[in-house]
Amino acid sequence: MELDLASAELKAVLNRLRRAQGQISGVIRMLEEGRDCEDVVTQLAAASRALDRAGFAIIATGLQQCLTDVEAGGNADEDREQMRARLEKLFLSLA
Template sequence: MELDPAGAELRSVLNRLRRAQGQIAGVIRMIEEGRDCEEVVTQLAAASRALDRAGFAIIATGLQQCLVAADDGGEAQADREQLRARLEKLFLSLA
């Protein structure tokens, strides 16, 4: 299952990941500056949530592609089951 970065869903994911990248850079700066622990943890939690949401969005996109392929008859039943199992494993890795 390959991702199409031109899709609207994945553009949104890329934006979310870029924001998380900026938040993580900010957390590093905050630690280097000796900022308050509560502020650092708050920013770190925000970055973590952004990464989780990006992961879930990627999995949702994969599920949507699976449903479209299943409707088109593009994949054999065994292939669909294998892909479903892989997506389930990915989903659980984020949970």
Template sequence: MEMAMAADELKTVVNRLRRAQGQIAGIIRMIEEGRDCEDVVTQLAAASRALDKAGFAIIATGLQRCLAEPGSAGDEDREQMRARLEKLFLSLA
């Protein structure tokens, strides 16, 4: 399956993944420094949520593209639908 996403959608997903990448690097440093277990787990949970959000954004965008016929909705309607689908998936997580 090919990953075809609009530039703005792709930018959002990449930003989320970069944020998670930074969080994971921070977690590694925390572990190497012997930081408190509770702090490490809190950061792990935050990184996990960031990854989940990126995945759900990809899923929501793909689903929206599958359901919408090309040219049937304006850009604003497509973005609203994508946001609603993403919110729905996040509510299930």
């Protein structure tokens, strides 16, 4: 399943990933500086949420595209079952 993100959706996902990248860099810097544990964990949790949100946005877009593709035609039962299994695996990977 190829993912074709529309420009607005892609921009939002990339922004989230860049934010997470900055937060992870911040966590590394905080650890190197010996910062307070609570501050480090708070920053790490923010990075984790940013990654989760980016993943969910990608999956939601993929799900929308998959449903559109299945409705447009193809091997209905086989494609749906394969698609369901793949999407379930993706959702569980983020859980």
